[in-house]
Amino acid sequence: MSSSIQTTIIRQPADGDTALTPNNKSAEVIHENRAGWLMLAPACILLVLFIGIPVALAFVLSFTNARTISPNPTRFIGLNNFTRLFSDPTFWRALLNVAIFAVVVVPVQAGLGLFLAILINKKVRSSVFFRTVYFLPVVTSMVVVSLLWMFIYQNDGMLNQVLEKLTFHHWTAVDWLNNPQTALGAIIVMSIWQAVGQHMLIWLSGLQTISAELYEAAELDGCDAWHQFTNVTWPGLRSTRNMILITITIAALSLFTQINVMTQGGPRDSTTTVVFEAVRSGFQQQEMGYASAITLVFFLIIMAITAVQRRITHSN
Template sequence: MVKSKAIKKQSESVAAAAFVGPAFVLLIAFLLVPMIYTVYFSVFRYQIMRPNDITFINIENYVKLFKDPDFWHAFRNTLYFTIVVVPVQSALALALALLVASKTRGVAFFRTMYFAPQLTSMVVISILWTILYNSNPSTGLINSLLTSLGMESINFLSNPRTAMNSIIFMSAWQGAGYQMMIFIAGLQAIPSSHYEAASVDGANSFQKLIYITLPGLKSTIKYVIMITMIQAMKLFTQPYVMTKGGPQNATKTLVYYIYTEGFQEGNFGYACSAAAVFFVIVVTMSLVMKRLTTAKE
């Protein structure tokens, strides 16, 4: 009996290793090793077009990075995008989830349609919205609608004051579908008996939202905010496709800055130092967000 239990335990360990092993190997190969090499190359002067010409320069790349006004400008753009898009996208996703969770006719079709952007490449969506934002009313659908209403056309992507906000609007629309599905799962986990008891006590819909739904979604809200913040910090595709970081660097983010320095300018070592600092910023913001949400409990 003891022997059979030992054999069973051993077979379970082998099965667990077989399932976890490949993921663990991929994690090391595509996450841990690149991180180590990023930190390693960050202390070298390394031109990507001259791989044999590599010189150890200690922390010179970091000193240059912190003195570079373009880096701080990209950091401010990234921070602005994150601060605005996270609450907007999360609130929109929650509102959509509440709408879909209601027993309204046609919500299944609505849920499918609003989740559809998640199944489409961000490059394709960025190209479509670039056309929608076109300042020419004969080409841009949004400006065509504005001019038909007697309003002036807006240079959504060519004006530094509106370019980032236009990307924020598009990003919130595209990403809310994924968070909506997470909120729907959270809503389904709330016992229906809570709502029934509230109805017996005479609570209205708003009171149910404040005292039952939102407290029941506390963990879900924390998770959605965390993943949305991390995704927002990694903003790259939309500025790259829609504005190329312009106009006047108004949409140049930290990831776009790293890409420019590493693959356009060829300063691979300098780009690695920027990537290392970016990693520290994301981890720090994640820890601060976790601490804030935990403290509120």
Template sequence: MPAVKKKRKKWQWYALLFILPSFILYTLFVIVPTLSSVYLSFTSWDGISTEVRYIGLSNFEEIIQSERVHNALRNTIIITVALVILENLAALVLAVLVDQVRWFRNMFRSIFYFPVLLSGIVMGFIWTIILNYNFGVFNQLLIMVGLESWMKDWLGDPNYALLSIILSTVWKSAGYYMIIYLAGLQSVPGDLTEAAGIDGANRWQQFRHITFPLLAGAMTVCMVLSMIAALKIFDQIAVMTDGGPGFATETLTYIIYKVGFGEMRQGFGTAMALVLFLLILIVTIIQVKFFRKREVQL
């Protein structure tokens, strides 16, 4: 039989009209600002004047040599590592516990998810009041149980300010990742755990060898999302510590804001934003490849 020739669809040029509005908006609000930022990172622009002076790689040289930037990078790494571990650990524990509840399951899901609905600004104000040295709830509870010696200025002491931000952020974000882990738990076949139980495996062994490996996909999503959110943390620091005491809680995102809008050094701030973008891009690619490989192994 003769081969049937496939009819090639004729390209209709007017199809471009359907994507043109979106393309124009995307170009104006994403592509143009991105290219402008790359250019401004090589200037000493203050953000106001019409004069834009090209200074080459001076901004990037200052980033490499600045102790303040090194301190912000160190704080960012500490916060990122701590949040990725603690948020996912707390979310996984909450998901497993909620999944085992038979009565009022939706109520517990709502309670644990409620902090996610709060904005970072509102959450910051709440925890600023809770951790206040003079009238904060936390210190008042310590007084009530006779542990006055444990009272600290949690947001005013450089040794505890970063820890306070980390724990309050875990409280806010764990519920979001809990929902993702719960979705993963729903996809675990009950037959496997029942068969393992018949063979004598206890609950921990069932979780370790069956449930946990099958949650690899959900864990990849949660790890990547929590890492990106941690690298971009801003609201909590702005409200709770303003980067202080001193520079104890200043991160890369916050120093970009302070330098760009507080010190009117838009060129230097844009250069730091470009460095942060590349850092997030590189770390995300490495993390995704690592966890994808782990999914295949499991």
């Protein structure tokens, strides 16, 4: 033939095949997005109900003179609550106490939890027993733990008796929770003891994700235990330590239950925290507007600290 005839062969879809036209693709994407939003809906509703609405309500009330029980109507007072807050020495003392608590608890609790996790990471017969023992305080109610340690810290409590025996009766009994010099330190020790088991398990889960082949290669290179930790274990725990750092910090800044049960902020505001001061102002003194201002300012402080931590941890 003098001329070539070009033919286009179009395969007809067989039985059961679906032609992927743009309209079908768009419908499929819409269906997937709709299914995703339906799955997210319960969590979004809970977030709005228990976080979004309370935050919005606290923001509105912080500019009013709202009281829990009052015959007078609530009225707008502008920035008066914030002016009072920043000139209140109790607030600054509470902020200082929280800062001290966080600075001590975050590294000590994280470091002790990592140390315990490394100890029980070995596959020995007693490892399960020690995991249970270390984790037992975590599943115990903080109220129960606080009451238990109140008896330990009494003048005639176990701690003073043990110290007296160890010093051959030269120890003078200390009322740990009623002494402004020791009250916050006593609560710090108790808080570390109670929560270290939780972070030990988180560290342990991170340790078990590190391949054993890396440790074998490090041993072949002549690395001792310390160099294996610095070159294999610590880099392999990057995501775990970032999460632990943020969670411990938030928990430390929101300290409340121990204070409410053990000291009520005393003696002389030496253990007052920001959350406790907000609850006391809102429910005991019935100043909901002022309490809302405290919570709003503290919320912004926590958000700023968390943002800085995220920036630091992601850059390392």
